[in-house]
Amino acid sequence: MRKPDRDMGKDMRVNNKKMKLRKGLWSPEEDEKLIKYMLNKGQGCWSDIARNAGLQRCGKSCRLRWINYLRPDLKRGAFSPQEEEFIIHLHSILGNRWSQIAARLPGRTDNEVKNFWNSTVKKRLKNKTSVSSSPNNNDSSEPRDVVGGIFPVHEHDVMALFKDSSSTSMPPMATGNQFDPFPPLNNRYDMTGAFDVPTCITQGGMGEGFWGDYGILEPGKIGLEGDFSLPPLESRSIEDNNAANNSIDNMKRNNNHYNNTCFSNTDQSFKVGDMFGLENHQWQGENLRMGEWDLEGLMDNISSFPFLQFQVE
DNA sequence: AAAAATGGCAACCGCTTATTT
DNA sequence: GAAATAAGCGGTTGCCATTTT
Secondary structure, eight states: OOOOTTOEEEEEEETTEEEEEEOSSOOHHHHHHHHHHHHHHOSOOHHHHHHHTTOOSOHHHHHHHIIIIIOTTOOOSOOOHHHHHHHHHHHHHHOSOHHHHHHTSTTOOHHHHHHHIIIIIHHHHHHHHHHHTOTTOOOTTSOOSEETTTEEOOHHHHHHHHHHHHHTTOOOOTTOOOOOSSOOOOOTTOTTSOOOGGGOOOSSOSSSSSSGGGGGGOHHHHTTTTOOOOOOGGGSOOTTOOGGGOSHHHHHHHOHHHHSSOTTOTTOOOOHHHHTTOOOOGGGGTTOOOOOOOHHHHHSOOSOOOOOOOOOO
């Protein structure tokens, strides 16, 4: 429901003055204000941020703008074929849980994934399936058994597989938590935690046995024998993790919005914790529990996991 | 060249969930 | 425990650019 820029929303009070809230597209000036504020003050209550940054926007709008567009760790740019495959695969398991899917794609937002799905993937799958005229393909809003004939994924099959694994070769998880075939890469929204998105795990990459026969689930290949000990994301190597990027100029230079390149291009990594001068890594302790093998559980947290490296094309 | 159709995506809305008072 | 507030999420809309007619 995007309205033209001139459209104004409801009121907000600043210094007891009634101000009209802006809606619609963000101007570069607004972006700059928000970036500046976020860099200086970090994340807080969004309605305060909106007010204190001098933006005539509601907090919700600021949050969205930051998360979906201005965050320095966003990858942006076209989805790679690997990412596409991964999205399709995850969607076959998770359905329209865009945030969960996005959480497993470094530098991507739920909005981005959702848009990509609705505008591109859906269509592609439709074409594919109309050619193969598989009976099992319709709209993709629900988890499917077959996605375009590529991925034979069935929720309970996966579950069974995990159950089997747990009874036989499932390792005693170091963290005692549930097994997650596609662990979220990070708590991306937690500005107190450092993360280096583009350097996300790489061991072989997708394609090479990643999918086949649930390749990713094969104990021998992916460490089900017990090795989940990859270092947490935030401690992985970063090519040039110089907090020198810690300036709006750099952000602008790298941000699509300003010159069509990506914020954290493939050859550049950010640690937001560094950018913001923060050292807490709250995410490390999130929610580790052993529980029943429900799907949600499956997709819940786990410590780091050999994964894949996406490239922006 | 102009109009219409289509695609991509930013941003809003409304609902749900979590947290605070 | 209830109410208020904030945050998170998915669905949807509509603008703009590109492609097709």
